[in-house]
Amino acid sequence: MMKKIIITLFALLVAACQQTPQDQLIVYVENEEGVEAYKTRIIVSSKYIRFDEGDDSNTFLLFDRANKVAYSVNHEMKSTMVVHGKETDVAPPIALNHSVKIIDDVKDAPKIAGVALVHRRHSTNGQECFDVISAEGLMPAAVEAMIEFHQVLATDSASTFNIMPADMHDPCAISMSTFAPTRHLEHGFPVQEWKPGYARSLVDYNDRYKADASLFVLPKEYFSYTVQEFREGRVDMMNQKVFSEQELDEAAKAESKSKDQDQKNQDTK
Secondary structure, eight states, rough: OOOHHHHHHHHHHHHHHHHHEEEEEEEEEEEEETEEEEEEEEEOOSEEEEESSSTTOOEEEEEEEETTEEEETTTTTTTEEEOOOOOOOOOSSSSEEEEEEEEETTSOOBBBBBOOOEEEEEEETTEEEEEEEEETTSSHHHHHHHHHHHHHHHHHHTGGGGGSSSGGGGHHHHHHIIIIITTGGTTTTEEEEEETTTTEEEEEEEEEEEEEEEGGGTTTTTTEEEHHHTTTTTTTTTTHHHHHHHHHHHHHHHHHHHHHHHHHHHHHE
């Protein structure tokens, strides 16, 4: 009987652990040229990633991992911009040759949770793109989640290449945004990253964090629109309205007609 009770209790304990997976907390300090340093908090769960500036932040980005959708919530504007992951098959406009060089300058740095740090410099087409100091094996679930997030953003970025001027095809920029968006995560958790004009450093993490479920809930009353609707010029933020394509065409025709009439009036003077 005692043996059966122990087995039952063990099974319940295992089931409970399976039902309540741990969340993960990551905090970086980010530095951008011309901007005061700021903190970015990242909370990773099995279903979501939330990016914000801390406990008092009402403006945040929420990534739905299963549906591959990112929601950028602006509390001041009371709006939510939606970015959908999509299937894309866009070839790079130029050949991209990536290389990685290990810089032997952190071998004596303290380990993080027993994991040694490695400094790598990433280049494309001979151009140095960015440096990353990573800890391979540290918080692998968080790394996997961030890979998913960057892959979705890359599919959206790919959809803009048809309208991007050729002189903006910088090898490093288009690799990071679209064609190799996760290479800074290929060798594990990024502890430090930097490139010209930008740097970020890990200042805190917790791989056994318990996030409040409300942090993964979108505000229902906010004005919502897609990034594609915004690019098409169909979003009126002041009046919180998304114009249909027909309404946009009618407005363009009315504007053209008004200009023609103005020109006729000028010609008759």
